Amino acid sequence: MADPKKHANLFLHQDSLHEAVELLFFAYRDFTGVADAILAEHGFGRAHHRVLHFVAQAPGLSVSELLATLRITKQSLSRVLKQLVEQDYVTSKASGQDGRRRELTLTDKGQALQNRLARAQQDLILSAYEQAEASSVDGFRKVMLGLIQDPGDRARFAAQLPQPQGQATGLSQRSGVNARPTPQPLDRRR
Amino acid sequence: MADPKKHANLFLHQDSLHEAVELLFFAYRDFTGVADAILAEHGFGRAHHRVLHFVAQAPGLSVSELLATLRITKQSLSRVLKQLVEQDYVTSKASGQDGRRRELTLTDKGQALQNRLARAQQDLILSAYEQAEASSVDGFRKVMLGLIQDPGDRARFAAQLPQPQGQATGLSQRSGVNARPTPQPLDRRR
DNA sequence: TTTTTGGGTCAGCCATATTGACTTAATTTT
DNA sequence: AAAATTAAGTCAATATGGCTGACCCAAAAA
Numbered sequence: 497m498a499d500p501k502k503h504a505n506l507f508l509h510q511d512s513l514h515e516a517v518e519l520l521f522f523a524y525r526d527f528t529g530v531a532d533a534i535l536a537e538h539g540f541g542r543a544h545h546r547v548l549h550f551v552a553q554a555p556g557l558s559v560s561e562l563l564a565t566l567r568i569t570k571q572s573l574s575r576v577l578k579q580l581v582e583q584d585y586v587t588s589k590a591s592g593q594d595g596r597r598r599e600l601t602l603t604d605k606g607q608a609l610q611n612r613l614a615r616a617q618q619d620l621i622l623s624a625y626e627q628a629e630a631s632s633v634d635g636f637r638k639v640m641l642g643l644i645q646d647p648g649d650r651a652r653f654a655a656q657l658p659q660p661q662g663q664a665t666g667l668s669q670r671s672g673v674n675a676r677p678t679p680q681p682l683d684r685r686r
Numbered sequence: 687m688a689d690p691k692k693h694a695n696l697f698l699h700q701d702s703l704h705e706a707v708e709l710l711f712f713a714y715r716d717f718t719g720v721a722d723a724i725l726a727e728h729g730f731g732r733a734h735h736r737v738l739h740f741v742a743q744a745p746g747l748s749v750s751e752l753l754a755t756l757r758i759t760k761q762s763l764s765r766v767l768k769q770l771v772e773q774d775y776v777t778s779k780a781s782g783q784d785g786r787r788r789e790l791t792l793t794d795k796g797q798a799l800q801n802r803l804a805r806a807q808q809d810l811i812l813s814a815y816e817q818a819e820a821s822s823v824d825g826f827r828k829v830m831l832g833l834i835q836d837p838g839d840r841a842r843f844a845a846q847l848p849q850p851q852g853q854a855t856g857l858s859q860r861s862g863v864n865a866r867p868t869p870q871p872l873d874r875r876r
Numbered sequence: 877t878t879t880t881t882g883g884g885t886c887a888g889c890c891a892t893a894t895t896g897a898c899t900t901a902a903t904t905t906t
Numbered sequence: 907a908a909a910a911t912t913a914a915g916t917c918a919a920t921a922t923g924g925c926t927g928a929c930c931c932a933a934a935a936a
Contacts, residue, residue, distance in 0.1 A: 512815075512823060513808040515843060516830075517739070522842075523833035524714045525757075543923060549707070559883060567715075572924055574884065588883095596882040596933050618703040624832025625702075628825065633702060635818065635825020640706075642814025643713035652712075653705060731891060749914060762893055764915065778914095786902045786913040 530616045538609065543568075543576045544585075548602065548610040551586060556599045558591070565649075585609060720806045728799065733758075733766045734775075738792065738800040741776060746789045748781070775799060 531545055538544075550565055551557065563573055577600075580586040585606035591597040602610060625633050637653075644650050721735055728734075740755055741747065753763055767790075770776040775796035781787040792800060815823050827843075834840050 512827075513811050514743075514804070515827070516811045517804065517807050518743075518842065519827065519830040519834075520714060520717055521736075521739075522836075522839050523830045524710060526835045527710055527833055529835070541922060546711075549711075553704075553708075560881090568923085569925065570883075571885080571926085575923075578884095590933095594882085594934070598883065614704070614707065617707050620833060620835075621703050621706045621829075624829045627832040628828035631821070632825030632828040635822030636829035637702075637705070637709065638818035638822040639811075639814050639826035640709040640713045642817040643717055643810060644709075645716045645719070645810075646712075649712050652708065733892060750912090758892085759894065760914075761895085761916080765892080768915090780902095784903070784913085788914070 527617060527620060530620050531613045534609075534612055534616060540579075541576075543572075544580060545613055547573070547576055547580060548585065548606060548613065551600045552602055552607065552610045552614075555601045558597045558599060559588075560597075562600065580606065717807060717810060720810050721803045724799075724802055724806060730769075731766075733762070734770060735803055737763070737766055737770060738775065738796060738803065741790045741792055742797065742800045742804075745791045748787045748789060749778075750787075752790065770796065 528542060532542065535541060535545055546566055547562065550562055554561075559570075559573070559577070563570060566573065577586065577588070581588050584603050587601050587603055588598040589601075591599050628636075641650060641653055644653075718732060722732065725731060725735055736756055737752065740752055744751075749760075749763070749767070753760060756763065767776065767778070771778050774793050777791050777793055778788040781789050818826075831840060831843055834843075
């Protein structure tokens with residue numbers, strides 16, 4: 497961390513930092529773009545996609561867990577979730593343990609759509625991986641992880657990455673509803 | 687590029703691809719978050735930031751060039767640009783060569799805000815770079831560049847990166863006014 | 877039993893995007 | 907010189923996805 501080489505390429509960093517800002521802008525725009533096209537066929541938007549993604553990833557998660565992950569308000573989620581449930585992409589049933597909690601899962605229809613969306617984005621990522629060298633992937637992962645501020649969110653990405661001294665610099669805690677995203681069991685499906 | 691190792695870690699890719707989707711989601715959310723906080727102080731949003739960024743980066747660019755880069759409609763840009771001009775963050779003056787074109791530049795006030803925004807995001811990126819190894823940065827750049835679909839947009843990022851079929855572009859890196867992203871047919875799809 | 881929690885909903889506001897139809901002025905084409 | 911094209915700006919209407927505040931209900935916890 498306190499690396500002498502670091503100082504040596506600071507001027508190089510200058511350029512690199514500005515470039516990185518644009519790389520993030522363009523890459524994210526195109527990354528979401530491939531999904532937007534599919535979503536539009538169904539009259540859905542990115543908000544729906546996020547729900548499908550996180551429900552697919554942790555089936556049975558509760559509304560409040562989803563809220564904590566998405567960091568939006570209950571009312572905002574409600575709108576999209578209602579559509580997804582009404583149109584049979586997502587099921588919401590009361591938990592056996594705690595009748596207040598609604599456990600969210602994807603229907604077959606929802607899973608099918610989510611598969612399409614994931615495939616489209618993963619194809620793009622794969623193509624980017626293939627254009628780079630194998631070693632680039634690890635660097636990519638490390639830098640991306642470094643951009644994530646919230647320790648709870650970081651924890652989703654298990655393994656290696658040295659979690660630096662927990663700098664939970666403000667602006668993280670918009671806990672509109674409850675506490676932490678509950679370090680999420682995170683099922684590594686597929 | 688056609689690398690035998692590629693096949694060997696395909697199963698590893700599977701996990702990695704899913705992870706990358708989430709990395710992009712969380713990283714971008716936090717990356718934009720640091721700027722959102724500053725923008726909010728001024729009653730601005732991300733749309734304003736994008737204008738400030740691209741005007742700062744290529745001072746004197748025209749409205750239509752900006753539109754091509756942002757890929758939004760004239761009407762959408764108009765609202766935001768009008769605010770920035772009225773509040774003296776951006777100047778818009780007719781070109782000497784072509785009186786129809788309005789050349790956009792930042793005022794000192796606009797440059798000051800843009801500096802703050804850039805610094806905030808660059809600090810975040812720098813911290814991510816520092817948490818990774820020096821070698822990670824190059825991998826990050828390569829993968830991010832691979833995610834960018836439009837050749838015109840890719841061309842902004844000069845130098846090394848093996849543009850799939852591409853020649854090593856003689857563009858001197860990151861020039862202030864950079865080679866315009868080829869006037870862009872402006873595909874309004876969706 | 878009272879309080880808290882998880883979830884849902886109504887109502888309204890704001891920011892950002894969209895399409896379509898025009899206007900104006902400047903430049904280019906014919 | 908007249909006509910066509912281009913760059914920019916504008917009006918109006920619409921959609922999406924955020925937000926706040928105020929409630930309600932039922933289940934669980936205190």
